[in-house]
Amino acid sequence: MKLCHGLTGGIGSGKSTVATLFSELGARIVDTDQIAHQLTQFGGEALPEIRNTFGIGFIDPTGAMDRVKMRQLVFSDANAKERLESILHPLIREQSQILAQSRSDAPYTLVAVPLLFESGRYRDWLHQVIVVDCTEAQQLARTMQRSKLSEAEVGSIMAQQMSRNERLKLADVVIHNDGALNDLRLQVEELHSQLIRL
Numbered sequence: 001m002k003l004c005h006g007l008t009g010g011i012g013s014g015k016s017t018v019a020t021l022f023s024e025l026g027a028r029i030v031d032t033d034q035i036a037h038q039l040t041q042f043g044g045e046a047l048p049e050i051r052n053t054f055g056i057g058f059i060d061p062t063g064a065m066d067r068v069k070m071r072q073l074v075f076s077d078a079n080a081k082e083r084l085e086s087i088l089h090p091l092i093r094e095q096s097q098i099l100a101q102s103r104s105d106a107p108y109t110l111v112a113v114p115l116l117f118e119s120g121r122y123r124d125w126l127h128q129v130i131v132v133d134c135t136e137a138q139q140l141a142r143t144m145q146r147s148k149l150s151e152a153e154v155g156s157i158m159a160q161q162m163s164r165n166e167r168l169k170l171a172d173v174v175i176h177n178d179g180a181l182n183d184l185r186l187q188v189e190e191l192h193s194q195l196i197r198l
């Protein structure tokens with residue numbers, strides 16, 4: 001079977017940018033953000049349990065999870081955040097594993113998981129984990145620029161994630177995204193040529 005590798009990194013580190021560069025070279029990307037979105041759309045597998053746990057008030061008129069309301073709740077309520085994650089994380093993991101291990105013409109698969117180390121049980125079926133790294137100041141600036149979140153909001157998300165140092169310690173491979181996009185592209189090309197030979 002072809003190999004599956006994990007791709008992770010802190011908020012705004014450049015995971016999506018890196019995933020796009022790899023997919024342009026022919027890698028298959030399994031995107032857990034996309035899976036999470038599908039699970040909470042109308043008809044999504046997570047909806048019955050979300051409705052049972054949080055109530056019908058958290059389902060919007062289209063029959064999807066009310067994302068705005070849920071974001072507000074979990075932002076201020078750690079217990080609610082834990083309950084939502086205990087519903088979503090196992091489903092995301094299961095779904096991403098099924099997709100990643102399904103047949104493909106691509107030479108290898110990358111599974112992009114923002115909280116790969118935090119949510120556990122990815123390491124045992126992934127060959128190696130690639131971490132996208134940049135400075136915390138860059139994470140903050142890039143996320144604020146892209147999302148229009150305030151500095152305090154991004155800072156609080158970063159505080160809930162593993163620290164940069166802890167993440168780097170757990171990495172098998174590090175992509176350094178503290179420079180220009182062209183430099184990022186060169187690293188991706190180099191790593192791609194190694195991954196197709198594994």
Ligand SMILES: Nc1ncnc2c1ncn2[C@@H]1O[C@H](COP(=O)(O)OP(=O)(O)OP(=O)(O)O)[C@@H](O)[C@H]1O
Nearest residue numbers: 010011012013014015016017142146177179180181
């Ligand atoms: N080397 C770079 N130089 C300048 N801007 C960059 C660089 N890398 C990424 N960016 C920009 O920073 C922002 C965050 O990058 P990206 O969306 O790839 O990160 P991410 O890790 O997927 O973020 P999230 O955790 O929010 O999903 C984007 O607007 C992207 O275009």
Ligand SMILES: [Mg+2]
Nearest residue numbers: 015016017033
């Ligand atoms: Mg992203």
